[in-house]
Amino acid sequence: MAVAAGRAFLLLPSSACFATSHTNLLKHSFGTTNTSSLVKPGNARGFAQHVARAQVRPTWLPGLDPPAYLDGSLAGDFGFDPLGLGEDPESLRWYVQAELVHCRFAMLGVAGILLTDLLRVTGILSIPVWYNAGAVKYGFANTETLIIVQLLLMGFVETKRYMDFKTPGSQAKDGSFFGLEAALEGLEPGYPGGPLLNPLGLAKDVKNAHDWKLKEIKNGRLAMVAMLGMFVQASVTHAGPVDNLLEHLSDPWHRTIVQTLANSGS
Known part of the structure; x- marks a missing residue:
């Protein structure tokens, strides 16, 4: 209106x-x-x-006034907070970082699922469908060892991320990361850089990199929705996304989401 x-x-x-x-x-x-x-x-x-x-400020629902605490300064801020979770400034800072991490994991997950499923369907690699990959026994290490290694590595990374969130810039000081601080060049919480994490040199001036941040958060949100769709798809069809796509293309008028959901309940 x-x-x-x-x-x-x-x-x-x-x-x-x-x-x-x-x-x-x-x-x-x-x-x-x-x-x-x-x-x-x-x-x-x-x-x-x-x-x-x-009208320059876009909102998720045209004509809706965004909350006062969402002033458009955050990347991807379209005034969407129906539950009022971001009213507290400290909570809002944490939610921003949490969304950013989930976006990046979702983008990696979607890319990994599609790539491995394509390699499996085409017969290039003999690998299980993505939702059964965790049950596979690997010859180079047992399951318990893999879990412990993953907990240690992820625990270390997440601890460093939390410390940088609490005290911005503390993890970029000399001696805070085995002498590799120069290779990481922490720019701001949630946006590390350097040749290891920013090899192409994109958004070196992270304070003025609003367009890059906006593109990342948009693609990340789309990836989270896609990841949720893959979860539901696997639960209903018991097949991978490439298998589902090929099945749909074989008979587009009769093999759709409507028929699939209808048949799953019968």
Whole structure:
């Protein structure tokens, strides 16, 4: 509604002759007119500019006023917080970092699932479908050893990330990471850099890298939705995403999500 109103105001007359013609029309139609109720050309232009500036900030629902604590300064901030989780500034900082980490894991997960499923379906590699990969016994180490190694490595990384969140920049100081600080160059919480984590040199000035941050968070949110879809898909069809795609393409009019869900309940 606000967008429609904004567009309507932007079409207000910007010339004196246009306003005069409307005044004459009102006189002929009603016999009198109140010129004070008409918007003057200068005021129309100023109001149009004000409305145009107000419409620069996109929101997840057009016309909805975002909460005051979501001022658009965060990457991907479209004013979406129906539960009010970000009212507390400290909680909002944590949720931003948590979303960023989940986005990156989801993007890696989706890429890994699609790649391995493609290699499996084409017969290039003899590997299990992605949701059974965790049950496979690997010859180079037993399951218990793999779990312990993963806990140690992930625990170390997550601890470092939490310490940098609590005290920004503390993990980039000399001696904080076995002398590899120069190779990582911590830029700000959630955005490490250096040749190891930023080999292409993108967004070296992370303070002014809003476009890169926005692209990452958008793709990450899409990946989280895709990951959820793959979970549901595997639970319903007991097949990989490439198998599901090939099955759909074999008969697009009858092998759809509607038929699949209907048959799964029978």
